[in-house]
Amino acid sequence: xxxxxxxxxxxxxxxxxxxxxxxxxxxxxxxxxxxxxxxxxxxxxxxxxxxxxxxxxxxxxxxxxxxxxxxxxxxxxxxxxxxxxxxxxxxxxxxxxxxxxxxxxxxxxxxxxxxxxxxxxxxxxxxxxxxxxxxxxxxxxxxxxxxxxxxxxxxxxxxxxxxxxxxxxxxxxxxxxxxxxxxxxxxxxxxxxxxxxxxxxxxxxxxxxxxxxxxxxxxxxxxxxxxxxxxxxxxxxxxxxxxxxxxxxxxxxxxxxxxxxxxxxxxxxxxxxxxxxxxxxxxxxxxxxxxxxxxxxxxxxxxxxxxxxxxxxxxxxxxxxxxxxxxxxxxxx
Numbered sequence: 271x272x273x274x275x276x277x278x279x280x281x282x283x284x285x286x287x288x289x290x291x292x293x294x295x296x297x298x299x300x301x302x303x304x305x306x307x308x309x310x311x312x313x314x315x316x317x318x319x320x321x322x323x324x325x326x327x328x329x330x331x332x333x334x335x336x337x338x339x340x341x342x343x344x345x346x347x348x349x350x351x352x353x354x355x356x357x358x359x360x361x362x363x364x365x366x367x368x369x370x371x372x373x374x375x376x377x378x379x380x381x382x383x384x385x386x387x388x389x390x391x392x393x394x395x396x397x398x399x400x401x402x403x404x405x406x407x408x409x410x411x412x413x414x415x416x417x418x419x420x421x422x423x424x425x426x427x428x429x430x431x432x433x434x435x436x437x438x439x440x441x442x443x444x445x446x447x448x449x450x451x452x453x454x455x456x457x458x459x460x461x462x463x464x465x466x467x468x469x470x471x472x473x474x475x476x477x478x479x480x481x482x483x484x485x486x487x488x489x490x491x492x493x494x495x496x497x498x499x500x501x502x503x504x505x506x507x508x509x510x511x512x513x514x515x516x517x518x519x520x521x522x523x524x525x526x527x528x529x530x531x532x533x534x535x536x537x538x539x540x541x542x543x544x545x546x547x548x549x550x551x552x553x554x555x556x557x558x559x560x561x562x563x564x565x566x567x568x569x570x571x572x573x574x575x576x577x578x579x580x581x582x583x584x585x586x587x588x589x590x591x592x593x594x595x596x597x598x599x600x601x602x603x
Contacts, residue, residue: 443502575595
């Protein structure tokens with residue numbers, strides 16, 4: 271442990287004491303400021319973004335593994351300023367602006383300070399605001415990894431692909447559309463009627479209202495078959511995807527259900543060419559640096575649904591649970 275300059279001081283934080291209870295279970299507390307271990311940095315947080323996984327953990331979707339213990343300060347995607355570093359940290363110093371993904375197990379994002387592993391922390395240039403940076407770790411990394419799983423290449427060696435992105439106005443979907451267009455893929459997207467213009471503005475070639483008959487059937491208006499589907503919603507059956515896929519088409523499911531795993535196993539056993547692939551994204555430093563660089567260059571933007579102060583974190587939490595956010599929900603610390 272370093273003798274942190276913050277040792278013994280307290281901070282404002284938002285936490286919950288057990289599973290369940292939704293936004294009403296969040297409590298505003300004063301707790302000690304944490305100290306960084308040798309490979310960690312202490313951050314004064316400027317912004318955090320809420321992901322669906324945050325409230326799913328609260329609901330008990332990943333019990334008994336997460337969270338590590340109660341009471342628990344949720345949220346892992348943050349941006350802020352380094353105030354102290356552990357003894358083994360060489361890449362960061364006090365005053366550096368960063369984007370970081372905190373440990374999902376230990377959380378800590380809904381607070382004034384948090385400790386982050388230096389392995390999942392990257393420098394944030396002045397062109398990247400705290401809110402834009404905080405949106406990236408889980409959502410943009412998931413979008414990037416889903417596209418790569420579907421065969422997209424970001425090193426200039428890829429072939430042209432037709433991709434479908436479902437729920438394209440959400441956090442992951444809004445990044446996926448932009449990333450796919452960056453490498454000239456043909457993008458068909460689904461979203462609610464109110465977000466069609468937004469999704470077109472992100473670069474989608476064709477946009478379907480998911481409630482229309484073609485939208486429900488996922489049919490490309492130009493008759494294209496999809497080489498890859500970045501599936502960012504739930505409740506669509508394999509039988510809806512299958513006729514729309516090219517011969518070797520893949521559905522990359524970012525919120526896999528038990529039926530996804532069953533289907534995936536059956537496809538493997540029967541050597542089917544059309545596949546459904548469950549994806550559990552694991553953000554890494556190299557990809558996070560790549561994504562921050564794209565934001566810096568103006569090639570990727572964080573679509574911000576709404577911003578809330580820490581004092582109204584429960585409103586942000588309720589908005590995320592509601593499931594109709596356009597882009598990312600940001601809590602400003």
